[in-house]
Amino acid sequence: MTAHSGGVPTHPALPMRARAVVDLAALRDNIRALRARAPRSELMAVVKSDAYGHGAVPCARAARAAGASWLGTATPDEALALRAAGDTGRLLCWLFTPGGPWREAIEADIDVSVSGMWAMREVTVAAREARTPGRTARVQLKVDSGLGRNGCPPGDWLELVHAARAAEAEGLLKVTGVWSHFACADEPGHPSIAAQLAVYRDAVAAAERAGLRPEVRHLANSPATLTLPESHFDLVRTGVAIYGVSPIPDAGSATDFGLRQVMTLSADIALVKRVPAGHGVSYGHQYLTPGETTLALIPVGYADGIPRHASGAGPVLVGGKWRTVAGRVAMDQFVVDLGGDSAEAGDEAVLFGPGDRGEPTAEDWARAAGTIAYEIVTRIGSRVPRVYVGEGDEGGDAGTGV
The missing domain is CATH 2.40.37.10 (Lyase, Ornithine Decarboxylase; Chain A, domain 1)
Known part of the structure; x- marks a missing residue:
């Protein structure tokens, strides 16, 4: 048993007024249960926001041990902190703003997400400036299939795809993924689910026609991993479910889905x-x-x-x-x-x-x-x-x- 105070000084010999006990064995069991739901797909454990408050580094380590071949974070700072802690596996971050640490992420071998032309321009500049010999930027293109949040609008998708292919031809980057995110996967049967699947499939097909050959295609979040096998593709991104919280409480509790709260x-x-x-x-x-x-x-x-x-x-x-x-x-x-x-x-x-x-x-x-x-x-x-x-x-x- 170990304690971590999250930056607040504590004395290990003194009693704690409060504590959040994090059961890493339960987290590993949850990862295995989720992998069984998508047996033909790789699994990404999302550890953004300090692993949903559970502690990013210990949870990332447990997730890797249970077979998570990818980790996911929102911000590049979160991803770089995992690298600083010793993680060497595949790692995606997706929430950059202009002027962000593109070069640092490239040099740390982090897959970065691009949703628009401004980001494509910045990542190609950073790839030219990267100082790690032989290191090519790994880029994942995100399409807005209907969530209306991050992601490239379908009307701008071909421009982004062709720019990425040109940068590949120049040797600056490799498109490693094409991905998107559901809006209503926690409402099984919602009409937006089928609509987003169709938009996403069209986006992948357009990228492939342009000559891109992504390693992973991914759309499924936690609720889709549990209830929508046709969305699993090459990789599923599991967030709250790995911490044993049901992402679809109206459809089933954590126990119903074979998960245990961590x-x-x-x-x-x-x-x-x-x-x-x-x-x-x-x-x-x-x-x-x-x-x-x-x-x-x-x-x-x-x-x-x-x-x-x-x-x-x-x-x-x-x-x-x-x-x-x-x-x-x-x-x-x-x-x-x-x-x-x-x-x-x-x-x-x-x-x-x-x-x-x-x-x-x-x-x-x-x-x-x-x-x-x-x-x-x-x-x-x-x-x-x-x-x-x-x-x-x-x-x-x-x-x-x-």
Whole structure:
């Protein structure tokens, strides 16, 4: 078991007021379960945003051990940090802005995504300036097949494709992938899914007619990996699912999909006290005790990533029972009403986990806050140390180190 504080100083010999336990064995099992869903495709483990709040380097290492042949990040800084930590495998990043570190990414052997002509111009300039002998820029072209976010519009696709082919002929780059991203794969049967598949197939065909021969074609995200085999192509990109969060909660829980939630968030109760009926709790007194009762103070708040929108609704397991946040979530703390039950300072309060002990899950918090479970796990802040378990016996299928 190891602890990492995310840049906030902690003393390993002192007790933690709160901790996010990250089960790397569960993550490896999730990777294997997802690979089984797409047995003819490679798998990319997406570790952007510090692996959705779980810790990029430990999670990347576990994912590689379980057979993830690719890693994916949003920003080049995230990708370069993985290289600095020792990762040597295939790695894609996709969210550049003008003037970004193209040359550094090329020299670090990172696949970079290009969605428009400005980016194509910058990557070719960077390829000329790269100082690593024999290193060719690896570029993946992204088409906007219907999400309307990043990606080249279909009307501009041929211009981008032909520019990429010209740069290939000049020896500056190699187009290693053509990819896109679904808008509504978490709504099985949504008409946009078939429409995006058609646009994507047309884009791949146009690229191939222009002479490009990408190594990987990829469109499937976590929900498509689980429910849409016709979208798997050469590679599937799995994000939240590798952390054991269902990307389609209306269609099935994590357990239904053979996944286990990787993060368990808990805190030690800081104070227990008896109060009379009508006692106001937290800012604004939105909660008044209905009778004489016992209150427990949980020492985490919105500065730690606990959603303020879950005030009066967030579930917590204390003493084997579900409790609900009483009143507003404050910056550093919130309160639960224990009713006729008792507790002591130092007892554990479990906010969410896989549910094995009857505790809430991240999805339960998402419902309470009116959001998605992706946000719940990703927003847990750096004041909460990550404690890693299941690091031993990495035994897996691949290893290109982190």
